[in-house]
Amino acid sequence: MTQATRRFMTAAAIAAIALLLWWWSARRSGEEATGPEGGQAASGGAAIDIGPIVDGAKLPRLDPRLAERAAISGHVREADGRALGGATVCAGSSAPGLSSKEQAARACTTSAGDGSYRIEGLLPVPQFVHASAPGHVPDQYRSGPGRRARTLVTLRAGQETAGIDVVLQAGGAELKGIVRDLSGGELEGALVSSGLAYARSAADGTFTLWVAPGETYIEAEADGYAKGWMMGVAPGTTFELALTPESVLVGRVVRAEDGSPVAGAGVYAEKHLDTFAYAVSDASGHFRVEGLKPGAYKLEAFHDEAYGRAAESAVLGLGETSEPIVIQAHPAYLVEGTVTIAGGDSCEHGWVRLRDPKVGARGAQIEADGLVRLRGVLPGTYEPQVECDTYVAQPSYEPVTVVDAAIRGLRWEVQPGQAIRGRVVLSGGTAARGLHVGAEPQPDPSAPRAQTTRAWSSRTGEDGRFELLGLLPGHYRVSASSNEHPRSEPPLEVDLPPGQDLEDILVTLPATGELRGTVKDSEGLPVKGVEVLLRGGQQELPSARTVDDGSFRLPHVPAGSYRVQAISAWLPLQAPGTTDDDVQGTSVTVATGEVAEVKLVVESQHGRIVGRVVDSAGGPLSDAFVEATRESDSAAAGAGDALRDSRWTFGGAETRKLTDQDGRFELSRLGDGKYTLVAQRRGGGEGSVEHVATGSEVEIKIADAGSISGTVRIQGGGAPEEFEVTLYDASTGWRSGDKFFRTGGAFRFPEVPRGNYSVTVESAEGASSAKTSVAEGGRAEVRVELLPLLTVRGRLIDALSSQPVPGMEVRIRARGQVHMFTMHDNTPRNQTSDAEGRFEVEKVAAGPAEAIVLPKDWVDNGYGWSNIVLEVPSTGATSVELPPLRIAKKRVSENEGPGDLGLRVRPPAPETEPSEAKLIVAAVRPGGPAMRAGLQIGDEIVSVDGQDVTGLNGYLFHELSAVPAGTTVKIGLGRGATIEVTADSMK
Structure with missing residues (x-):
């Protein structure tokens, strides 16, 4: 992602990405060893499970597919209480053991x-039942009050x-749309939700749903x-969904x-950060x-008595069915238990994770x-981690040893917790409906490693009431928010005493x-x-989305002056005749109790690109998949940024199309500018073309894919039982990984585009990396010797005060590996910095x-995330001590928007060694604070408020330079000068 993109990303966009990563991580950590209990779509088959042991004998547990159906x-x-006819009522199940296709299915009447x-x-x-009806907000069956x-x-079978009654509230909104395939044809019978x-969907692809009014997420699937x-x-x-032909x-x-x-x-298939699917093997x-969707998939198989992985990733082209893949399953075991609530009841929603490093x-x-x-479950000694919705897990549980x-x-x-x-309520005292309330724990510096809890409420009803459950005693910030309402500010600070609930807390919206x-x-x-x-002045402000006529409405905006921007694919849409370096949007002032109006004019959104996709010999490729990503025209944009961003961008139907029988395609409804086009084909492989202007005709050549294979050895001899390999081409952003x-x-990646790759290997026995190159259609082989794993100790200190920083988690992995995080990660206690800022991370490779x-x-x-590049020394000892790691405290408060310094820096080229990276000024806003202070394009920034931000210290720049409006920052330059820049308001 470019520096320009990063700078323009809003709090909402960041939150969406964090939610996506959290969801993906939670699914992996919660389900990867049993097969996911929910996912995209897959087929199931009949199977016999094994039930509990009674008197030393295993009792058969029949597969529910073989049992008599129920009603x-x-x-x-x-x-x-009045009867509601004409409602659509559906039943579905996410029961473990069902395929993800079965879990996605609905039986409706x-x-x-x-x-x-x-x-x-x-x-x-176990089934859940939900209903929707014209003029009503959809809901589901509930037994009992509250969360x-x-x-x-x-x-029960045959019964x-x-x-099972469902109560619906009035106030639903009508949602209309159409489902097509990528070639433009309407799809009948698609399940839309x-x-x-x-x-x-009807014969012409149209559909109607009744939903809660406002912004909504919609899915469609079809055979x-x-x-x-x-x-x-x-x-x-009018929702327009374009479905991609399935791969199998x-x-x-x-x-x-x-x-x-x-x-x-x-059998669990995973495509990195995108698709998760689960099927069940049949009797044979x-x-x-x-x-x-097209791409490379990792395949795992889980059984009560076996576990296995496919020997290599399976690469699927668009609409392709793979060759038969054999997964060899090795002896493994079932671990079965029950999550109970103190007092005798059982948990309904949650998961259990077992972890052995x-x-x-x-x-x-x-x-x-x-x-x-x-x-x-393979033999090992596992630490259990338990999650039960609205309840408090114990700080730790007895280890589980599988032999x-x-x-x-x-x-x-x-425990029920507190x-x-x-x-x-609104500022006038009227109850506020439709908001979520959250309780955020506030850390105790004297006990930085103590267990903490947080809670979210259901949406408030007509009376505005909320309930936050499953909390430990402590100090909390309580706030309410929704897309339409600003967050209650400042958050309400409360102390939850031991053994006592807090009642009648009043949260007032501005x-x-x-x-x-x-x-x-x-x-x-x-x-x-x-x-x-x-x-x-705030970060968390209401947002909206335009409807068919281009209009939008924000009914609840705090009084103040703002800049209103239209955002697409994380970048503000440009006004005619401007660039990404210009301040986009329109200023507006909103007064309490009054209606303000604004008109935004942006560049034309009706550009088109046509072209043709061909193979390496120049022949047309039918049914190739083409996607376009807009290139930033900011002076701070780096070469190839759009190509790298395309790995993360989720485009709409306009920017994603199939080729026809002649290999031709047309992309429409594009904003003015230049685009990077990426094409994928049936059978694997991809091609790309950069700098394509709207109105152009282009040819995309899909080169023959190559492969990377290799061997991994433990220092001193032998091979690891299990290891993970990550491939990464920094110049194109192409990344793939697999576990073996x-x-x-031995390992192999069968479909790899030409490029220069770093190959990173991690296992329980060690880690190491190597580099290799792949030519078009070529094959590369690498040999990796694992370096022994070490215990790394260190200390976190504040960059400005040099005081210790407690309560921060430190995770260290070989450079190039993907870091995925979730609030539910079972992080060893010693990886959290103590009152002196000290931490300890086990099993880290030198290098x-x-x-x-x-x-x-x-x-x-008060601190954000820091990504610190370092070198773990190889001393011959089993542990090493790092120099103190400096992190910068956030200089804006929790919900305060940063000011604008009026500058942008160019990100270093992907191939740049971190120690040689420089912060070069690429754009200076005319008349802005940086220009007034004398900053020039091409200047190198070497310090911020006296703190070195060169080379490996570059990670400090963002936090040190994000300051409130009116704050003066001293910026040291490579030419020897130090200038003082006072941040302007961002509006």
């Missing part, structure tokens, strides 16, 4: 005039469960296609010892994973009655005005579906490394 019945009612409904033909597994209401319905609302999604606003937006993985799971089939194995061991992680979601079944047999009957108890309850406006292009045409953001299990140290430093449990302790 659910009940009524849909208005909030006042329509309620009769008296509100009654009946759904039959259901698997006898701890039960939502699952237990079904009907009655009395938005939260708890479901519908099928033969991968799932598609879109964000938009209801009412007012097929193969067989067999026992490594004798090649016999493994029935009932969960065969599996079929459907609904996949030498073996890895195994996890599973909680089933009915608190049961957890972790399959395919050579299944373990059953384990019990993990959680609660904070209250109301959210007085607001309203902002309405339109976004139109230079031709006077509306621009729909772009995000409208406010920039001003019992391959004798080039990166330390990621972040607040423990993501608590706001």
Whole structure:
């Protein structure tokens, strides 16, 4: 991502990315060893599971697919109890053991005039029931009040469960749209969903849903296609979803010892940060994973008595079905237990994760009655981590040691914890509906490694009441927020005493005005579906999205002056005749109780690019997949930034198309400017063309893919049992990774574009890296010898005061590895800095490394994230002491927006060694603070307020230079001068 992109990213965009990473990480850590219990789409098969042990004997646990079907019945009612006919009522299940295709499926019916409904033909597994109806907000069945209401319905084979009633509130908005494939044809029968609302597309591809008004997320899936999604606003937006033809993985799971089939194995396919799918092997061991997008997939198989990985990643082209893949499964074991709530009840929602630093992680979601079944667990000693929604887990649980047999009957108890309850009201005292309330723990510097808890409420109802559950005693910040409302500011600070809940807490939202406006292009045409953001004195401000006529509405804006910007793909849309280095947007002042209006005019959004995709011999490629990413025209943009950004950008139907039988394509509804186009083809391989202007015709050549293979050896002899390999081409941003299990140290990546790669290997026995190059259609081989792992100790200090910084998690990995984090990570206690700032990280390889430093449990302790490049010395000892690591405290408060220094720096080229990186000024805003202070384009920034920011210290620049408006910063320059720059307001 370019420095320009980074600078323009809003708090909302950052939050969206953090949420995506959190979700992805939570799925990996919670499900990777059992197969995910939810995902995209895949096929299932019949299987026999193994039940509990009674009197020393295993009792068979029949697969629910083989059992007699069940039924659910009940009524849909208005909030006042009146019957509601014509509602769409659906049942579904996320029960472990079902394929992700089965989990995505819904059995639906329509309620009769008296509100009654009946759904039959259901698997006898726990089901949830939800309903939607014209003019109403969709909702689901709940048993009991508040956040701890039960939502699952237990079904018995051959029986009907009655009395499952759903209550719907009035106030729903109509959402309309159309589903097409990437060639433009309408799709009939696609399953379209938005939260708890479901519908099928008609013969012309159209559909209608009734949802909660405002911004919403919508998905569509259909047989033969991968799932598609879109964000938009209801009412007012016509949703257009374009589905990609599915790719399919097929193969067989067999026992490594004798090649016999493994029935009932969960086969998990993962594409990095994108697609997750799960299928179940049939009686002959065969599996079929459907609904996949093109790309490289890792494949794992999990069974009560076995675990295995595919020998290499499977690379799928668009609409391609793989050659049969054989997964050899080795002996492994089942770990089974129950999550119970103190007092005797069982947990309904949550998961358990087992972690052994030498073996890895195994996890599973909680089933009915608190049961957890972790399959395919290899021998080792595991530390359990338990998560039960709205309850407090113990700080630690007894280790689980797996030797050579299944373990059953384990019990993990959680506590109810304490609660904070209250109301959210508007400034005039009226109850505020539709907000989430959060309780954020505030760290105790004297106990930086202590367990902390946080909580989120359900949306507030008509009375504005909220309930925060599962909290430990301590100091909390309580605040309320939504997309439409500003966050309550300042947050309410409360102390939750031991053994006592807090009641009748009042959270008051600030007085607001309203902002309405339109976004139109230079031709006077509306621009729909772009995000409208406010920039001003706060970071967390309401946002909106334009509807079909280009209009938007922000009903609750705090009084003040702002700059209003239209954002697409993380960049502000340019006004005609401007560049990304110009200040974009329009200034507006909002007064309390009044309506302000604004009109944004941006460059034309109706450009087009046409072209043709060919193979290495120049022949046309039909059904190739083409995607466009806009290139920034900022002076701070680096060469190839758009190509690297394309790995992360999620474009819409306009910027993503299929080629026809002649290899031709057309991309439309593009903003003025230049684009990087990337094409992928059936059978693998990709090609790209940069600097393509709208109105151009272009040819994209997909070069023949190469491959990288190699061997991994432990220093002193032997091969690791399991290891992970990451490939990364810094110049193009292409990255791939895979884990290898019992391959004798051999690894292979079969489809790799030409480029220059770093190859990073990590295992329990050591880590190391190498470099190699791949020519078009060429093959590269590397040999990697693992360096012994060390214990790394160090100390965190504040960059300005040199005082110790407690309560920060430190994670160190070989340079080039991807760091994924979640609030639920089971981080060893010693990796959190203590009161003296000291930390200890085990199993670190000597050599080039990166330390990621972040607040423990993501608590706001005044510090952000730091990515520190370092070198772990090889001394021959088993442990090393690092020099103190300096981190910078945030210079703006939690919800304060930074000022504008009026400068941008050019990011170093990807191939630059970190120690040689320089902060070169690429743009200086005319008339801005930096220009007034004498900063010049081409200047090198070497210090900020006396702190060195050159080379390896460059990570300090962002935090030190992000200051409130009116703050003066001393910037040291490579030419020997020091200038004083006073930040302007960002509005």
